[in-house]
Amino acid sequence: MNQLVTCKNLTKRYGSKLALDNVSLSLESGKIIGLLGPNGSGKTTLIKILNQLTSPTSGEVLVAGNPLCVQTKSLISYLPDRMYLGNWMQVSDAINFFSDFYTDFDRSRAQDMLAKLNIRLSDTIRAMSKGTKEKLQLILVMSRRAALYCLDEPIAGVDPAARDYILSTILNNYDPDASILISTHLISDVENILDEVIFIRNGSVVLQSAVDDLRIQKGKSVDHVFREVFKC
Amino acid sequence: MTWKLTSDRPIYIQLVEKLQFDIITGIYRPGEKLPSVRDLASEASVNPNTMQKALAELERGGLVYTQRTAGRFVTDDQALIRHISMELAASHIREFISTMRQFGMSDHEILNLIEEIMKEEIK
Secondary structure (H helix, E strand, O other), rough: OEEEEEEEEEEEEEOOEEEEEEEEEEOOOOOEEEOOOOOOHHEEEEEEEEOOOOOOEEEEEOOEEEEEHHHHHHEEEOOOOOOOOOOEEEEHHHHHHHHOOOOOHHHHHHHHHHHHOOOOOOOOOHHOOOOHHHHHHHHHHHHHHOOEEEEEEEOOOOOOHHHHOOOOOOHHHHOOOOOEEEOOOHHHHHHHOOOOOEEEEOOOOEEEHHHHHHHHHHHHHHHHHHHHHOOO | OOOOOOOOOOOHHHHHHHHHHHHOOOOOOOOOOOOOHHHHHHHOOOOOOHHHHHHHHHHHHOOOOEEEOEEEHHHHHHHHHHHHHHHHHHHHHHHHHHHHHHHHOHHHHHHHHHHHHHHHHHH
16 A cells, blocks of 8 residues: 655644644545544644645655655645635536636536535525535545545534435445545544544544454444544 | 444445345345446445445355356355355344343243244234
């Protein structure tokens, strides 16, 4: 397996607050990886660094062997934990936007998925429900042919049926050569689709393991192990 | 979602068991072509890598085989299917006997009860 992402001694401080504390980890290609931790553990900070929305205080990140730069951005498709498309946009505007920005964007794939959900190209984002907005963003992000997908809380705040839709969209668009990093604290919903998990607490990695190994070793679900590790 | 999976046991093992069950019970017939990894994974709502691992495991046991370009097929070896179904039956019976013993029943009582219930069902 190739190393897709390598983080070495990654530290991020916000003022006196330590968001990431000397994190070293690597992500292989061809895996679906869960980045799991309670609120404020550093999940979003790590994903933001990978996407160059913030820079580490110290440490190094390599993506496909290269330090972070414009080229590595083109390899990573990012779903932020908030809506970032303008409220005034129509679906067709958002599609044009993606198509303009990303050469690896597959317009017809996005249009097919939107059609199946009865989302029209003329629909305005302002008029959409939260769940529909999340689905739209996910469809756009998953319609890129990237090497790494960083999905920050893709299922938070939507109903269980929408969650199922989102997870099946992730699986059905998953290219076996690509990797997906999913951050969430809703573990029981995602654990059956993961290859690997990374537990993160107070900015440190406390565990990285293949999920089935973890189940064999502990005889418990990942959700159960998480509750033990992060017991308050 | 038609595949019942629990999260406290390795998923690939549960997939192996489910596919074995479907082959033994004839949902997939001897010599029949299996759906693609992607379709099976999608049906089970699991990661294609996990489904791949389960199919590789079945292949090791000889229950399915890959034909280089055509895909994956159920074995034609009826004796092997029969053998695996006997193994599975034995393991179910062992589990059953162990539960009955926990209920405090003697082996004689267990056998009598089985016979009695089977007779009732015939009527």
